[in-house]
Structures are given as structure tokens and as C-alpha cells.
Amino acid sequence: MVTISVDAMGGDHGPSVLIPGAAISLERHPELKFIFYGKEKDVQPEIDKFPKLKAASKFVHCDVSVRMDDKPSQALRQGRWKSSMWKAIEAVKTGEADVCVSAGNTGALMAMSRFCLRTMADIERPAIAAIWPTLRGESIVLDVGATIGADAQQLVDFSVMGAAMARAMIENPKPTVGLLNVGVEEIKGQEEVKEAGRLLRDADLPTLEYHGFVEGDDLGKGTVDVVVTEGFSGNIALKTAEGTARQIGEYLRAAMGHSFMSRIGYLFARSAFKRLGEKMDPRKVNGGVFLGLNGVVIKSHGGTDSEGFAAALDMGHDMVRNELQSKIDIDIKKFHTRQGRSRSANSASEQSENKSEK
Template sequence: MIRISIDAMGGDHGPEATLPGLVRVVERRPDARFVLFGREEIVRPVLDKLPRLKEVSEFIHCDVAVRMDDKPSQALRVGRWKSSMWRAIEAVKAGEADACISAGNTGALMAMSKFCLRTMADIERPAIAAIWPTIRGESIVLDVGATIGADAQQLVDFAILGAAMANALFDIDQPTVGLLNVGVEEIKGQEEVKEAGRMLREAALETMRYQGFVEGDDIGKGTVDVVVTEGFAGNIALKSAEGTARQIGEYLREAMGRTLMARIGYVFARGAFARLREKMDVRKSNGGVFLGLKGIVVKSHGGADEEGFAAAVELGYEMVKSGLYEKTRSTLDLYHARKPAVPAVDAASRV
């Protein structure tokens, strides 16, 4: 059985979306079990209407729910020890759950996760990794919002974390990795990106294949399995792609209903449009994995409906089942074993 802790209070819709989403997970993943954290007067009435979920869940009352507009420092100060978000994360640390899922405040979730679980050795900052639908299938893009700005070593760490996730999720022995840049030429881009590229080439890890620089349009093409960038650019790219998918969907709906011939054509092409709708459904790709922590935490979009939240929970489920943490740890150990040691500076030479 895979036990997953749930911050039932998180997101714009709270238990009204999170709990029905879990029912969908139970139907598709019968070996999933849940530990639900939230305010009893809000969660219990919804849970009582879902007997299938109630059978496979344990509910724990929490006095506090972190608000979507709380600052991370405020959430830590007020919500530590007694909020549904903190308790859900803490369950992973205590071994009572294999993964934590929340649709709550992203900044608060990252701050609490880092404070409670701590980062892996040699990882300075965690990253949020997203599953990105592409022409070839799916890719992983990170960071999409955890770290604004990143130095060369942090970008290398992100590449290692992303490659381990691709190995675990897609079962690829040597995932291809690219650094997002303004051009593919080695002379282009910021110094941090160019230095990260040099470090990845010199590391020559068997667990990944560094392909060099990639541009923005390479993400949708699926040019590489893992696209690495810092959180500012990654978050903008993610939100732009989601907005574009919705925009194209609206264009298609408008075009198909404009004339009688268009409506007749839609009838004959319903199967093709159904497949297109499924491909463009951003709910299917919901869920960002916090990589680099000593435990698995997945952030669902705050506005996700029950199907979107179910996708985030299933992503966490797959991360546990595929051994993400162990594969990440072994890849990091391999890299740091090969990384040249920085020569110590003799004290006398400083005088």
C-alpha cells in the first residue's frame, strides 16, 4: 500500500475539490491509502458523503488552515505544528506517509517543506519540476517557480534532479538534458548558464546525456527529456503554455460553432477533436514535484478541480512507486564523487 498525506484545506475550493479528486484516484489506484488533514467541521461533512474514500482514509483534525494569500514567513510562524499543511508534510518526515500533496499556498508549502524535511546533502535550493506535454510525448521542466535566479551549480543540481525524475517516471536509462537559453550557440546566454553547460559536459554522468542549450520552442517539440532553467523563466514559460492551450481551445470552439457547415464538419470529426481536447487539457499535467528534499511533496494548482487534483495525487503516487528519492540520491552521490575537490588554501599563504 502507498500512503499519501493530503492537505485537504488547500486550494481555492478546499475539500469540495480535493476529496472528490481522491475518489477518482482510489478507482484507478486501488492500493492507495490516504491520511487527510483539515478542520473537522469543514472536511467531515464532505468525507461522510464519500463512503469509498472514507474506507481507505484516516482523518486528523487541525485547528489552522494556511490561507492562499499568507506570506511564507507568516505561514511558518502561525501554521507550524498545527496547520493542515504542516501536519501533512510532517507525516512524510515521520514515515507515516510516502508522499504529501497540497493545492495550497506555493510559497508556504515550499517554506514548510524545506524547514520540515530539509534538503538533500549538497542541494542548496529545491526545485519545482513540472510534466510538460510535447509532440514526442512528455518532458520534465524545472525549475518552474521555486528559485528566482540560479547560479551555475544550482542549475547543475536541477539537471541531476530532473534526470533522476525522468528516469523514475519515464523509465529512461539516460534522459537527455538541455539548458534553456536564448540560443543554441555556446557563446550565447548568461554566464551562469554557460558555466553550467561546461560543468555538465565535464561531469559526463552515465545517468544522463547533456545535449547542450535549447530554446523556448524546443520545450513543446520535446527536443530533450529534461529542460533546465531558473524559476523566473520557468514559471513564465509554464503559465504562457497553459494560457496558450486555453486560448487555442476557445478559438476551436468558436470556429466549430460559427457556421452550419462547421457544425456538420465537427460531427464527422468528433473523435479527432476529443483526442485533441484531451491532449490540450492542462488538468492532465497538473502537479509540480518539489525535488531536492528528503521526501516527496507535490504541489497542485490552487484552482484545480477534482480531476486536476487527482492528477497531482497520481503523480505523487508514481514518484513513490518508481523510487524517485532513492534514484535521486544515487545520482547526486555519483556526481559529487566525480566533482573535483576545491583545493584548500594554506593559512600561511593568506598572510
């Protein structure tokens, strides 16, 4: 059994989309249980439409809901301890739920998650990881918006956490990791990125294989299993990819309806276009995982439909079943223990050299 706490008031459409999404996910995973948090007059009528979902869920009324345009600080002041978003996160902290899923305000969700769950030991700042469709299948990209301007140590921590997620998602015992850069040459890029590359090479971790630097076009190629960057460039890359997918879709629709012959051609190639549409459908990979916290929180796109929200819930189910949290915890502890020994050895070596010089 996997229990998911849901901020039922989140997103652009609220319960009218999120509750049907939960019903879809329940059909795929009958062992799921849900705890919905929100305003009774908005949420309960939607739950009543789905008898199976109602039997597998619990509802908790909350007077406050976080608006999509609320500032994180404002949401924390006004919504802490009583909003549907906070209550859904708190359920993970208390152990009542295994994972929290919300389509609400990203900044507020991250601020509340950090305040309520706290970051894991040895993790300075969390990251948001997204599933990225590629020519080879799927890759994991992080950070896509949580940490702006990460330093070298944070990028290395992101690498370890991303590799743990890859092991949980794609069941690869030693996923490849690349640092997003302006070129693959070692002399290129910001100092933080070059230093992170050096740390990863020297660490020689058994849980990941450091590939080196990757460029923007490697994201779509699927050159590595995990692409690591800081939140500013990661978020731009994510939004650019989503916009490009929609742009190509519009181009195709316009081309297929351009003339009588093009419409005839579409009829013959309809199955191929259907497969292409499924590959480019952003709903299939909806959901960003907050990594580095003492609990699993997943952010769904605010404007998604029921199918897209079901995909975010499916991701939550998979993260729990594949023990993402324990994998990250074990990998991070091993890495920092190993790194600490390395630093101690280097320090002892330096002291010995200084004595010899004297």
C-alpha cells in the same frame, strides 16, 4: 501500499474538490491509503460521501488552514506545527506518509517543506519540476518557480535531479538534458548558464546525456527529456504555455460554432477534436514535484477540479512506486563525489604546475 498525506484545506475550492479527487485516484490505484488533514466540519462530511475512500483513509483535525493569499513568512509563523499544510508535510518527515500533496499556497508550501523536511545533503536550493506535454510525449521542466536566479552549480544539481525524475517517470535509463537558453550557440546566454553547460559536459555523467542548449520552441517539440532553467523564466514559460492552451481552446470553440457548416464539420471531426482536447487538457499533467528535499511533496494547481487533483495524487503514487527519492539521493551523491574528486585532481595539478614554475 502507498500512503498519501493530503492538505485537505488547500486550493481555491477546498475539500469539496480535493476529497472527490482522492476518490477518483483510489479507483485507479486501490492500494492507496490517505491521511486527510483539515477542519472536521468541512472535511468529514465530504469523506462520508465516499465509503470506499473512508475505509482507506484516516482523518486528523487541524484548527488552522493556510490561506491562498498568506505570505510564506506569515504562514510559517501562524501555521507551523498546527496547520493542515504543516501536518501533511510532517507526516512525510515522520514516515507516517510516503508523499504529501497540497493544492494550497505555493510559497507557503515550499517554505514549510524546506523548514520541516530540510534540503538533501549537497543540495543548496530545491526546485519544482513539472511534466510538460510535447510532440514526442512528455518532458520534465524544472525549475518552474522555486529558485529565482540559480547559479551554475544549482542548475547542474537541477539537471541531475530532473534526470532522476525522468528515469522514474518515463523509465529512460539515460535521459537527455538541455539547458534553456536564448540560443543554441555556446557563446550565447548568461554566464551562469554557460558555466553550467561546461560543468555538465565535463562531468560526463552515466545517468544523463547532456544535449546542450535548447530554446523556447524546443519545449513543445520535446527535443530533450529534461529542460533545466531557473525559476523565474521557468514559471513564465509554464504560465505562458497554460494560457496559450486555453487561448487555442477558445479559438477552436468559437470557430466550431461560427456557422451552420462549421457545426456540421465539427460533428464529423468530433473524435479528432476530443483527442486534441485531451492532449491540451492541463489537468492531465497537474502537479509540480518539489525536488531536493528529504521527502516527496507535490503541489497541485490551486484552481484545479477533482480530475486535476486526482492527477496530482496519481503522480504522487508513481513517484513513490518508482522510488524517486532514492534515485535522486544516489545520483546526487555520485555526482558530488565525482565532482569533488575532479576538483581535488585539478587542485593537485595546479599545485604541481606552480611548483614547476618556481
